[in-house]
Amino acid sequence: MQNKSEFGGDFAKFINGLAGTVAGMSREAGESARERTREWIAGLDFVSREEFEAVKEMAAKAREEADSLAARVAALEAALSARAAGGGE
Secondary structure, eight states: OOOHHHHHHHHHHHHHHHHHHHHHHHHHHHHHHHHHHHHHHHHSOOOOHHHHHHHHHHHHHHHHHHHHHHHHHHHHHHHHHHHHHTTOO
16 A cells, blocks of 8 residues: 555646646647638638738839820820811821
């Protein structure tokens, strides 16, 4: 028969081992949940901030170019109208 101090030491070792096992399981569960969340988000059609900013910048440049072209077309139309009104050389 074990004495009480040996039993207490064995019980403490058991509890420490159990605590370590539970901590490891908790850590693994957290990592697994994070990985599943990353995979789920990756499956959605989200874009990164960098991709969003790049597209936003391209759209701004395209808008500026469209405005510039619209101004050129208006100037050409005005020149044609003036030419037509002046006798059309």
